[in-house]
Amino acid sequence: MVRTSTDKKILESALKLISEKGYLGTTTKDIAREAGITEVTLFRHFGSKERLFEEVLKCYTFLPKLKEVISEIEGDSINYENTLKKIGMRFFETLKERKSFIRILSSEMNVYPDKTREVFSKFIDETNKVLSGYFKSQQNAGNLRKFSPEIAARGFLGMLFCYFNVEEIVKGKSISHQKIEMIIKEFVEIFVNGTLKD
Amino acid sequence: MVRTSTDKKILESALKLISEKGYLGTTTKDIAREAGITEVTLFRHFGSKERLFEEVLKCYTFLPKLKEVISEIEGDSINYENTLKKIGMRFFETLKERKSFIRILSSEMNVYPDKTREVFSKFIDETNKVLSGYFKSQQNAGNLRKFSPEIAARGFLGMLFCYFNVEEIVKGKSISHQKIEMIIKEFVEIFVNGTLKD
DNA sequence: TCAAAATGTAAGTAATTGCTTACTATAATT
DNA sequence: AATTATAGTAAGCAATTACTTACATTTTGA
Missing domain, CATH: 1.10.357.10 (Tetracycline Repressor, domain 2)
Structure with missing residues (x-):
């Protein structure tokens, strides 16, 4: 999946806020604000909060080398x-x-x-x-x-x-x-x- | 604080469910159901969800001896x-x-x-x-x-x-x-x- | 047994949340 | 310049949640 710069902003904001406030404690409105976009744009890119979270898990998964x-x-x-x-x-x-x-x-x-x-x-x-x-x-x-x-x-x-x-x-x-x-x-x-x- | 048996049931149920589903993921309705009481009784005993959680933290705090x-x-x-x-x-x-x-x-x-x-x-x-x-x-x-x-x-x-x-x-x-x-x-x-x- | 305390029933409120819709504006591409 | 793609604005929906209220019933303790 090729990431646009807006995608990246959203993913980064989600990572940050969810790590600070938890998944349920972070609203899509919070994430949109942090990313400097509107909430509706967030849904255009990721479809749902859950899908966004899945992408965060996928995107930031790592193994120490x-x-x-x-x-x-x-x-x-x-x-x-x-x-x-x-x-x-x-x-x-x-x-x-x-x-x-x-x-x-x-x-x-x-x-x-x-x-x-x-x-x-x-x-x-x-x-x-x-x-x-x-x-x-x-x-x-x-x-x-x-x-x-x-x-x-x-x-x-x-x-x-x-x-x-x-x-x-x-x-x-x-x-x-x-x-x-x-x-x-x-x-x-x-x-x-x-x-x-x- | 002297605990009635209803208090204890509520605290145990809260401990269990919050540990399984998280604080935000657990509703007061869930806890009441698990404790075998009505939701309004839960509020009578603990006043709010947050207060209940505080009591859980207090009640189950421990130090290994x-x-x-x-x-x-x-x-x-x-x-x-x-x-x-x-x-x-x-x-x-x-x-x-x-x-x-x-x-x-x-x-x-x-x-x-x-x-x-x-x-x-x-x-x-x-x-x-x-x-x-x-x-x-x-x-x-x-x-x-x-x-x-x-x-x-x-x-x-x-x-x-x-x-x-x-x-x-x-x-x-x-x-x-x-x-x-x-x-x-x-x-x-x-x-x-x-x-x-x- | 009776009164007080505890709990249940039923309904409801206000706020919040994820999400959607329609239209408009801006940015990017051809 | 025109068209397409992307993003913004504004409003709104349905569902959920913590919590409240008033009245009724059950349990407990003296």
Whole structure:
């Protein structure tokens, strides 16, 4: 679907307002106002509020590109600890970029369960697959002790996700790059010490 | 406030329905029907929908009693690893007991930000305080390496919280006691290995 | 048993919301 | 310049929702 500039304005406004006020708490009038158009134009472009919301979910869906991080790193012979740091950093940056969308996924799970659960589950499962694959390959190379790579990946990414969620979404802060690095350093240290072979 | 049995029925029904459909997605008619009363009775008891919701937030607010776990354990000379397992277990059990309420906290943060953020932040901060205090005392006793107890506590509880959130809330499953134990065992192993002194 | 309290019945209000319609004006394209 | 496409104006509709009112019935407690 090729997007006109009006489409884009509407989608952006919808993303912003729905992430702030919820789907049911945001009126089509609000969205139109925010986009600088009339309400009737909104309906001309998207047909209904629900269709607009579906397009928002489709348009802003994302997957963190951890695969690419691992590829880059495999070419660079960086060690395990720094790899985890880079993965953590990339993951966190992605979360920050997509903050509004993540807010919507959390809060609209009841109103629009099918798509939000699908997107959220896919996000979790795919990112975990990549990281657990990496843990496995490091185990196979004899670098790591025996543990469940899938559960460890869930743990590692879960720590980061939860930290992000609490600070940025619950507390409404914006974490500085420095602070993120510090947090990731601490988490990675625990993970490295906790997963390396003796 | 002393609760009549009708009050309780209304509060329980509101908790259930709001956790399933959201605050705005749940009508006072729905709640009345679920409670087996008429809508006018609901207003007699609570005055408004908003007031009812406030009472739900007040009534179902909780803090996991990790302090008690630590007290019990300190009397029992249980080791660090088993302590973390018991803490993890108690925390997870609490999350499961309060699943509906936690769903509401996540999803209604935009509609009712002040109280939900307050409750959620308090929950995070208090539980972290208790666990980080325990980490500190173990460091002071010379058992653990140097790391930030606050950040480690955030990490540990964050892993559990995120795992719970994804499985029970996003994916809508109910995790078996066995499965929880296994997950906690894995997470604790990483943490124990990651925080013990060499 | 009786009076007070609690709840139900039935109807209604005002406001809000998503959405539509018809006509007009503006912008873009040929 | 003329035509087509896009957007605006103004008004309105039907449905829904939180809430209210007045009267009747049932339940509870003394």
